[in-house]
Amino acid sequence: MKYKNLFTPIQIGSVTIKNRFALAPMGPLGLADADGGFNQRGIDYYTERAKGGTGLIITGVTFSDCKVETTSMPNCPNSTYNAVHFVRTSKEMTERVHAYGSKIFLMMSAGFGRVTIPTNLGEFPPVAPSEIPHRWLDKMCRPLTKEEIRSIVKSFGDGAHNAKRGGFDGIEVHAVHEGYLLDQFAITMFNQRTDEYGGSLENRLRFAKEVVEEIKSRCGDDFPVSLRFSLKSMIKDWRDGALPGEDFDEKGRDIEEGLKAAKLLVQYGYDALDTDVGTYDAWWWNHPPMYQEKGLYRKYCKMVKEVVDVPVLCAGRMDNPVMASESVKLGECDIINLGRPLLADPDYVNKLRSGRGEEIRPCISCQEGCMGRIQEYSMINCAVNPRAARERYTAYEPITAPKKVMIIGGGVAGCEAARVLAIRGHKPEVFEKGNRLGGNLIPGGAPDFKEDDIALAGWYETQMKKLNVPVYMNTEVTKEEVLSGGYDTVIVATGSKPKIFSLGEDEHVYTAVDVLLKKKDCGGTTAVIGGGLVGCELALWLAEQGKKVTLIEALDKLLAVNGPLCHANKDMLERLVPYKGVDVLTGACVTGYEDGTLTASVGEEQKKIPCDSVILAVGYKEEDSLYKELEFDVPEIYLLGDAKKVSNIMYAIWDAFEVANHI
Known part of the structure; x- marks a missing residue:
């Protein structure tokens, strides 16, 4: 059997997972009802991935706190908001998931803190460990009180108890990861407290320690609790993240402290570490666009696996089965986390197991149907799979007569x-x-x-x-x-x-399509007109080939008219273009191309740009x-x-x- 090592069982605590595939947790926006339970869309969505062969289903983030970060409903499920209703809807879902031999963990969050997305979570004063700037809003966060911390910890126990009653096989805590509230407590940059929740690493991890202890005290030591964990933060400064390969001073958690944290967290009782890197200040790491390499977390997962004795889960563009199999074989991780690939094709695992890999619908990492729609419309879907998260409502309609x-x-x-x-x-x-x-x-x-x-x-x-x-x-x-x-x-x-227009000497003026298809050679120096998605990606591609590229946009910034692009994709591409050596000229109007020189006006100033060719990327x-x-x-x-x-x-x-x- 091909990829046999991906279809062997693995233990997380007392629970046996039938294969090495998990549904990575992704925001369950649109999958909850107004009472905090799972709606029919959510039940169908998770069941469909179990039906498709996935060994472990990890739900998207849910909440248990109803006092500190109050949320508008329906938003995400909440295991304490209406306990009876939560248990009832959970039981219907977990029974269906278990029918396919899959296990299911409930992801529970302490909250968002300084990274709350305002469109999703209603109105409230943002909270954090200390008085620090909010990630998105132009305001400061207020510090959590110790009483509020204890209240959140207790809610984890209550919520986990309800989850166990509802048939869940374990909990994944969300997390010392991506700069969410528990992570903010763990990182010195965000945590400037002087009480027992600040200062030393042990103190900064105290919140996460109390969470797992509370869950175990309520549900038993044999009830597994995994942790979403970011080894390294990739923060250059407030709201400023590092690019792949960039040399920078880490302002968040570095690898040395991350490995110490991993060992402590396992010592505290966590049964698995679901590992990645990044924070919302560098969020193209946690939500990797196509500009990130495949398997970008592999080396970080291997570092963690070498210092802990619990299973390590690895996500991050791991949809290539050759890579996934190799990663398990090399001891980089124990479980392959598939997030967006299981949005694109819920039958990924069964297709791979039965030798039908060519039938797996690929994820294109555009993030338009998933993260982009979560941000803009508070719902999760998939660009290439219209049925994702609305399986029942998009069932194939029967016909009476073929046409x-x-x-x-x-x-x-x-x-x-x-x-x-x-x-x-x-x-x-x-x-x-x-x-x-x-x-x-x-x-x-x-x-x-x-x-x-x-x-x-x-x-x-x-x-x-x-x-x-x-x-x-x-x-x-x-x-x-x-x-x-x-x-x-x-x-x-x-x-x-x-769209095309004349610039004068048009024999060296090409369309983006002709250059991308290599019908035209743009030479060593070129100017790309149009700073939308096509123009930016073309400029990046040419720069990576060693071309000298000038990117010219009439508006005041790049990517101003393409939308809704996922912000992680947009933000990374905006930074990559100049980082790769592309000269960017915004607010510019091109006026002509003659004798190998493109003329553009920027306000009252005339710019002369020598170039072998001009490439039009001004739309379709x-x-x-x-x-x-x-x-x-x-x-x-x-x-x-x-x-x-x-x-x-x-x-x-x-x-x-x-x-x-x-x-």
Whole structure:
């Protein structure tokens, strides 16, 4: 059996996990009801990942405190808000999870403290160990009193007791991790207290120690408690994080203190360490975009594993099974934590176990459907999997009679529509004018850090073959061919075209797509016009090839018009561009390109930029001309993807799923 070591059992305390895969905890926004229990979406969501073969389900963060950080409801589940209701909804969920041989831990938090996201947690004065600046708000936090600390500790015991009654197999404490409240107490930068909760490392960990002792006293020593743990903080300064490879002075927890903390925390009674690095001041570490390498926590997990005798869990873009298997084999970790990959495909584990790895839908680390939507709309979803966290409500609709459906365009919208139609029993046919499925995934996936975009295009190719969907490549259809084809329904998903304009000597002015696809060589020195997502990623990619790049944006800052981008992705990309040596010119208007020199005006000043080429990354325009020819002649016709409105991968896939599931 391939990857056999990933399918051997492992113990966390007294609990046996059937394989080495866990669902990493992710914010359960939208999965709770107004009484603090799990709603039907939440029950279905966690059960679906157990059904898919995951050995250990770790819920997203839940609360037990109802006094200090009061939250607007429904938000996240709360194990003490309405204890009877929490136990009842938990029991329904845990019974279903256990039916598949999976175990389930409840993640419990002491609170957010200085990193509260205001849109999610209602109005209250932010709290912290000491009077320190809030991460997001322009205000100071007030110190927690000792009475409040004791109240939170007691609530952990009450909540864990309710969780055990509700069928949970253990608790994961959230955490000495990512700069949340327990972590703020553990880090000197945030904790300036002079009482027994401040000063020495042992004092700073006292809060976390009392939490595990309280849980064990209420639930028994054989009830496992794992801990989400960040070995190193990656903080350069307040609200300023380090980039990969950057030389900096750690202002938070360094590795030396992190390893001491790990040993102490296990000594205090924690049965496993769910390990990563980072804080919200450097949050592209804890929520890694595609600009972070795969398996970015492996070396840190290995350091922890070498000093403790409890299981170590490792997340962080661990979706490559070869890497995951190697990591367990090399003793870097014991359990592979999959977060976003299990949003993208809840059947990841079963597909891997049965030798169907090519059928696993890849996560593209865009964070638009998960972290981005949590921030903006207080709900968790997935860009590439429209059914994530709404499984019951997006069940495939039955059909009464199959329809013959023509799909014009083989980008993500066209492919997703074909996939859903075929699953439901319709007869879709895809017509693509190019020689490859995937549309803008292909140029968009050209940079090394966008490899999963290419993998998603490959997954759609696999799906078309698996579902026996006829695909006609290098075929540009006409209105006459559509009308004479005998189709019941037509879907137009013809995508978009890059916007272009003349700068004078246009023989060396290229589109971003042409450069990404290597149809054009931009030379050693180039200027990229447009500081949106495409322009920034293109500039970064070219700079990593050793090109001298100037990035020019008309607005006052980069990435001002692309949204909603997850802030972790946006913040990291904004910092990476200048860090990699790209010259950035904002508030600039280009006026011409002549004799190898681009002219741009910045206010009253004229800038002369010598460059071998100019690359236009100024957006895309809908290609809807065929739809306009057909819209009054085809009884049932739909316009999808960029052809309808230039947007992102998520909305192309989601709209296609919605329409195709109701034809």
